Amino acid sequence: MRIWLPEAVTTTAPAIDRLFYLILWITGSVFVLVQAVLLWFLIRYRRRPGRRASYIHGNELVEVIWTAIPALILVFLTFQSQRVWSQVRGSPPPPDLEVEVQGEQFAWNIRYAGADGELNTADDITTINELHIPVQQTVLFHVKSKDVLHSFFVPQFRMKLDAVPGLTGRLWVSATTTGNFEIACAELCGLGHYRMRGFLVIESRAAFDAWLAETATSG
Amino acid sequence: MSVAARHPQGFLRTYIFSTDHKVIGIQFLFTSLGMLLIGGLLAMLIRWQLGWPGALLPFMEKIAPTGFPGGQMAPDYYNMLFTMHGSVMIFFAIIPLLVGVFGNYLIPLKIGAGDMAFPKLNMISYWLVPPAIAIVCAGFFLEGGAAQAGWTSYAPLSAVSTTFKSGQVCWIVGIIVLGASSIMGAINYITTIINLRAPGMHFFRLPLSIWALFITAMLVLLATPVLASALILLLLDATAGTSFFLPAGLVVDGVALAHSGGQALLWQHLFWFYSHPAVYIMILPAMGIASEILPVFARKPLFGYHSMVYAIMGIAVLGFLVWAHHMFTSGMNPTLGTSFMVSTMVIAVPSAIKTFNWLGTLWRGSIRFTTPMLHALAFVSMFVIGGLTGIFVASTPVDLYLHDTYFIVGHLHYVLFGGSLFGIFAGITFWFPKMFGRQLNEALGKLHFALTFVFFNAVMFPMFILGIGGMPRRIYDYTQYAHLAEVGGLNRMMSVAAFCLGLAQALFIVNFFWSLFRGRKAGDNPWQANTLEWATSSPPPHGNFATTPTVYHGPYEYSVPGRKDDWLPQHLKADI
Numbered sequence: 001m002r003i004w005l006p007e008a009v010t011t012t013a014p015a016i017d018r019l020f021y022l023i024l025w026i027t028g029s030v031f032v033l034v035q036a037v038l039l040w041f042l043i044r045y046r047r048r049p050g051r052r053a054s055y056i057h058g059n060e061l062v063e064v065i066w067t068a069i070p071a072l073i074l075v076f077l078t079f080q081s082q083r084v085w086s087q088v089r090g091s092p093p094p095p096d097l098e099v100e101v102q103g104e105q106f107a108w109n110i111r112y113a114g115a116d117g118e119l120n121t122a123d124d125i126t127t128i129n130e131l132h133i134p135v136q137q138t139v140l141f142h143v144k145s146k147d148v149l150h151s152f153f154v155p156q157f158r159m160k161l162d163a164v165p166g167l168t169g170r171l172w173v174s175a176t177t178t179g180n181f182e183i184a185c186a187e188l189c190g191l192g193h194y195r196m197r198g199f200l201v202i203e204s205r206a207a208f209d210a211w212l213a214e215t216a217t218s219g
Numbered sequence: 220m221s222v223a224a225r226h227p228q229g230f231l232r233t234y235i236f237s238t239d240h241k242v243i244g245i246q247f248l249f250t251s252l253g254m255l256l257i258g259g260l261l262a263m264l265i266r267w268q269l270g271w272p273g274a275l276l277p278f279m280e281k282i283a284p285t286g287f288p289g290g291q292m293a294p295d296y297y298n299m300l301f302t303m304h305g306s307v308m309i310f311f312a313i314i315p316l317l318v319g320v321f322g323n324y325l326i327p328l329k330i331g332a333g334d335m336a337f338p339k340l341n342m343i344s345y346w347l348v349p350p351a352i353a354i355v356c357a358g359f360f361l362e363g364g365a366a367q368a369g370w371t372s373y374a375p376l377s378a379v380s381t382t383f384k385s386g387q388v389c390w391i392v393g394i395i396v397l398g399a400s401s402i403m404g405a406i407n408y409i410t411t412i413i414n415l416r417a418p419g420m421h422f423f424r425l426p427l428s429i430w431a432l433f434i435t436a437m438l439v440l441l442a443t444p445v446l447a448s449a450l451i452l453l454l455l456d457a458t459a460g461t462s463f464f465l466p467a468g469l470v471v472d473g474v475a476l477a478h479s480g481g482q483a484l485l486w487q488h489l490f491w492f493y494s495h496p497a498v499y500i501m502i503l504p505a506m507g508i509a510s511e512i513l514p515v516f517a518r519k520p521l522f523g524y525h526s527m528v529y530a531i532m533g534i535a536v537l538g539f540l541v542w543a544h545h546m547f548t549s550g551m552n553p554t555l556g557t558s559f560m561v562s563t564m565v566i567a568v569p570s571a572i573k574t575f576n577w578l579g580t581l582w583r584g585s586i587r588f589t590t591p592m593l594h595a596l597a598f599v600s601m602f603v604i605g606g607l608t609g610i611f612v613a614s615t616p617v618d619l620y621l622h623d624t625y626f627i628v629g630h631l632h633y634v635l636f637g638g639s640l641f642g643i644f645a646g647i648t649f650w651f652p653k654m655f656g657r658q659l660n661e662a663l664g665k666l667h668f669a670l671t672f673v674f675f676n677a678v679m680f681p682m683f684i685l686g687i688g689g690m691p692r693r694i695y696d697y698t699q700y701a702h703l704a705e706v707g708g709l710n711r712m713m714s715v716a717a718f719c720l721g722l723a724q725a726l727f728i729v730n731f732f733w734s735l736f737r738g739r740k741a742g743d744n745p746w747q748a749n750t751l752e753w754a755t756s757s758p759p760p761h762g763n764f765a766t767t768p769t770v771y772h773g774p775y776e777y778s779v780p781g782r783k784d785d786w787l788p789q790h791l792k793a794d795i
């Protein structure tokens with residue numbers, strides 16, 4: 001049994017993972033250090049007959065040091081995070097494909113542009129809970145909602161974005177691996193929230209085009 | 220005329236509609252411990268479903284026939300459980316325990332006052348709580364059940380749902396009533412601390428617990444009205460057809476709604492503008508309690524008293540500037556995410572200062588491992604985990620992944636159980652002798668502590684792993700998802716630990732009631748502590764002090780060199 005970060009399948013996910021591990025190392029070290037010092041003090045300074053506690057109110061130098069060090073670490077983490085954040089959530093590169101993902105209680109409505117290349121026109125191609133995207137291409141999702149909040153979450157993207165009624169959220173990915181994955185709803189949306197599951201297929205552009213053409217005719 | 224001389228007679232005025240801050244504090248204690256028990260029982264049901272999704276609970280069919288058709292928990296019942304677990308624990312257990320109990324009981328005693336500045340307002344602030352609880356919990360008995368939109372009650376779900384409408388309206392109204400109670404209490408605390416300090420009790424001689432409650436009261440006073448306004452807007456959206464949080468074009472259950480012009484994200488901004496300070500409302504008093512107990516049992520002055528006070532102030536001010544870190548994935552402008560990440564990272568600094576100062580307090584102390592000390596040490600140790608895991612989700616890109624997963628559930632439980640609740644247990648076991656004049660049983664107390672500590676970690680730590688594995692929170696049946704195929708075993712282990720954690724609380728209840736009647740007599744100052752509450756009898760009389768004490772020292776003068784006793788009470792004009 002192994003429960004840990006799932007496979008990362010986009011160009012940006014590894015950067016998020018690296019940041020995660022950086023924070024894990026830093027906080028992990030602080031955790032071990034603080035708990036060890038605590039335990040050591042508890043043993044070393046336990047009550048013993050004949051020994052009196054020291055009358056110490058503080059030490060300004062020490063306090064300045066242990067204010068400055070966490071502050072510097074946090075500044076460093078902030079800059080590291082901002083670098084990744086502007087890459088992941090900043091302006092998307094020119095997309096190869098735009099897809100609308102609309103949440104409703106309790107399904108994902110997926111919409112592709114038809115022959116005219118425009119979303120929200122009569123020839124749109126729609127599916128329910130079935131999202132296909134081509135690998136190694138920039139895909140821009142327009143995330144919307146019909147009723148209440150939902151959240152478009154693909155663990156392998158390392159990303160989620162809430163679907164907010166009245167707003168259109170924009171999220172872009174460029175997949176690096178083909179395969180079948182799941183879309184989860186990560187924002188409580190009512191009775192069927194737990195079963196608001198979609199399927200994601202990442203495939204070659206050729207396979208994607210073939211699937212889209214087939215869906216257009218069968219739809 | 221002394222306060223004691225005005226003491227009203229009769230059972231009803233002495234114990235029920237009392238204006239005595241100590242009676243009110245104890246009323247809060249029993250009410251909120253009762254709610255802690257109810258919140259805990261709701262958690263047990265949640266863990267049942269997570270450990271064994273869909274497994275039958277035949278006895279629940281008799282208690283809640285619609286929630287358990289055929290003995291199997293329904294999805295909407297699960298949603299109700301975690302909504303009410305969160306609401307009950309936050310609004311009716313943790314906040315009233317920390318602010319209601321310790322605020323009321325300790326403030327006048329520790330500053331050398333006879334009572335609160337506004338005793339009647341104080342009585343009203345307590346007596347609004349039972350109606351608030353009754354209104355929120357009335358939802359359990361209405362058609363459709365109690366609220367099911369999460370303790371955050373995010374709009375539009377909370378406003379447009381038709382299935383649990385009555386329960387949601389009860390929730391909103393009850394929380395508004397509770398907010399009124401909190402505001403009254405806060406005004407009282409602030410006024411009392413500013414005006415009724417005994418002679419010589421300068422601000423920088425106040426015990427840390429009083430500093431923490433003072434700053435907390437300011438947070439309550441400034442933040443709660445925002446929540447109350449937001450709740451009123453939500454109530455109007457849900458019942459009167461307004462559109463504060465509801466945009467045009469909503470189609471719910473196939474029905475096009477007539478709302479237009481609202482903004483769903485506005486609810487989240489208003490809600491978290493209250494609820495993030497509320498996190499500090501739930502942690503600052505616990506920090507104060509730990510800062511109070513560590514010096515007593517390390518027999519050593521608190522390390523860095525002034526920086527501890529400034530850290531509390533820093534946390535309180537910054538606490539108003541970090542609310543949207545709950546909204547990194549909400550669809551708000553990513554630039555806003557950057558600014559809230561910066562403020563959130565900054566708030567970690569004063570928290571770090573406090574932790575290091577607690578360690579400094581233990582350094583070269585003479586540590587006594589009493590039950591309250593064990594809980595206070597657990598508070599420090601667990602708060603470190605709560606704080607450090609907060610850094611993951613403060614980092615915007617990492618939060619994109621971890622938000623709304625079990626990582627958040629683990630993080631918040633390390634803060635609110637590992638932090639707040641261990642702080643509460645520390646406080647109750649520390650001041651029990653003062654409140655009731657009798658000592659708790661130490662052996663039972665330590666056993667309760669050990670089991671609680673072990674099982675708490677066994678339930679909550681694996682949540683981080685589940686979150687890293689991508690398990691979303693608030694999921695009735697995770698077996699739906701192929702990527703969660705492997706989480707069942709860990710969830711079952713956690714559920715077993717949760718049931719043990721629940722059972723271990725029986726020790727606390729037994730100890731509490733047994734000691735109430737049969738415990739060893741405590742005496743005035745069983746812990747040999749310095750602060751003023753220990754200068755009067757246990758329990759203190761109406762009016763607290765026979766004569767108003769004069770304060771000569773800071774609160775943490777332990778092991779003063781050249782003095783025979785290793786403590787120096789604040790009111791003792793001792794020339795060493």
